[in-house]
Amino acid sequence: MKMSRDFDNDDRELGVDAQVGEALKNFRSNVQAWGEAEYGCPRPARTVRAMSWRVATGWALSCVVAAGSVSGAVYQRHHQRELQKIAAEQAARQQKLEAARHASTDDEDLLAKVDSDVSREVPSAMEPLAQLMSDSETE
Amino acid sequence: MAAGIVLEPMTRSAVEESAGQTTETAEEEFSRVVQAHRLQIFRFLLASTRDIDLAETLTQDCFLKAHRNWGSFRGESSAMTWLMRIAINLEKDHWRNRRMQFWRHTRTNSVDLDEASDWLPSGERTAEQQMLAKEQVGHVWKAVEKLSARQRTVFLLRYVEDQELSEIAQMTGLSEGTVKAHLSRALGKVRAQLKGRQ
Numbered sequence: 001m002k003m004s005r006d007f008d009n010d011d012r013e014l015g016v017d018a019q020v021g022e023a024l025k026n027f028r029s030n031v032q033a034w035g036e037a038e039y040g041c042p043r044p045a046r047t048v049r050a051m052s053w054r055v056a057t058g059w060a061l062s063c064v065v066a067a068g069s070v071s072g073a074v075y076q077r078h079h080q081r082e083l084q085k086i087a088a089e090q091a092a093r094q095q096k097l098e099a100a101r102h103a104s105t106d107d108e109d110l111l112a113k114v115d116s117d118v119s120r121e122v123p124s125a126m127e128p129l130a131q132l133m134s135d136s137e138t139e
Numbered sequence: 140m141a142a143g144i145v146l147e148p149m150t151r152s153a154v155e156e157s158a159g160q161t162t163e164t165a166e167e168e169f170s171r172v173v174q175a176h177r178l179q180i181f182r183f184l185l186a187s188t189r190d191i192d193l194a195e196t197l198t199q200d201c202f203l204k205a206h207r208n209w210g211s212f213r214g215e216s217s218a219m220t221w222l223m224r225i226a227i228n229l230e231k232d233h234w235r236n237r238r239m240q241f242w243r244h245t246r247t248n249s250v251d252l253d254e255a256s257d258w259l260p261s262g263e264r265t266a267e268q269q270m271l272a273k274e275q276v277g278h279v280w281k282a283v284e285k286l287s288a289r290q291r292t293v294f295l296l297r298y299v300e301d302q303e304l305s306e307i308a309q310m311t312g313l314s315e316g317t318v319k320a321h322l323s324r325a326l327g328k329v330r331a332q333l334k335g336r337q
Contacts, residue, residue, distance in 0.1 A: 010304055014323050020330050024298045026259065026272040027279040031299045034258035035182030038191050 169209050172218050173202055179219070179300060180226050186283075186295050187230060189250045197233060201226045216309050223310045227292055234288070252280045275333065282332035286325050293318055294325040
């Protein structure tokens with residue numbers, strides 16, 4: 001087995017100066033001492049425990065609840081948007097109808113006014129004479 | 140450069156030669172490999188994970204896997220390189236599986252950085268030097284914690300396990316250039332962490 005060596009040209013090329021070199025030597029001594037101390041020491045068996053079924057069930061339920069909440073919220077939002085869309089469409093249709101109705105009543109009023117203004121039986125200047133004629137007819 | 144005891148590369152053919160191609164001797168040879176490298180593999184995994192139990196488990200898995208595949212070990216690299224490669228892949232698999240099994244509660248024994256920094260041979264140091272060394276080690280640990288998995292692996296192989304760049308490249312399956320790039324970035328972070336304390 002190789003024992004510790006001094007730093008060679010490769011190390012100097014890589015930039016191992018006196019300070020780094022000393023730290024690396026100490027580090028090597030540290031790891032070697034630690035490794036030798038721990039090597040072959042009797043130790044209790046490593047415990048690897050899988051998740052208990054309770055924890056697993058808890059996780060599964062939490063996941064289901066979280067997924068349900070998220071999908072519920074998404075559905076709710078989608079549904080609300082649909083309703084808003086339908087309401088907006090209905091309002092637009094109503095407004096259109098209202099406007100059309102309004103337009104037709106305006107036309108009728110105007111025609112009636114024109115009729116009342118224009119369709120006189122005699123011109124206004126002849127009105128007294130017409131009245132006299134009607135009086136004589138009644139007599 | 141590398142000084143001290145150097146492990147002779149142990150090849151399958153060498154094992155078979157010495158074993159006279161009998162399964163029993165191959166088993167003995169494998170036992171020798173385990174004895175020779177178990178500490179090093181455990182130490183690397185311990186430094187990499189900072190989890191004693193996990194390092195122990197991965198070390199056992201590493202040698203179990205090595206034992207199953209010992210017959211197919213062609214000896215193209217040293218036994219240490221082969222074992223370290225298995226260990227690195229096992230660690231990678233462990234973290235990948237752990238990410239996939241997020242619902243599983245596993246009690247981790249990840250050691251605190253301060254606790255990890257406590258392990259220092261006292262040697263001939265004064266109390267002050269010991270304190271300074273501990274502080275330095277703490278900063279290196281903090282930097283190591285911030286490294287990416289690949290940077291950490293390369294850094295630990297180089298500066299804890301004293302591996303050559305070519306060996307690290309073989310162990311990680313990276314090119315030497317990529318290993319150097321990772322080391323450079325890792326050292327940059329260590330340097331920044333050390334300067335940050337001043």
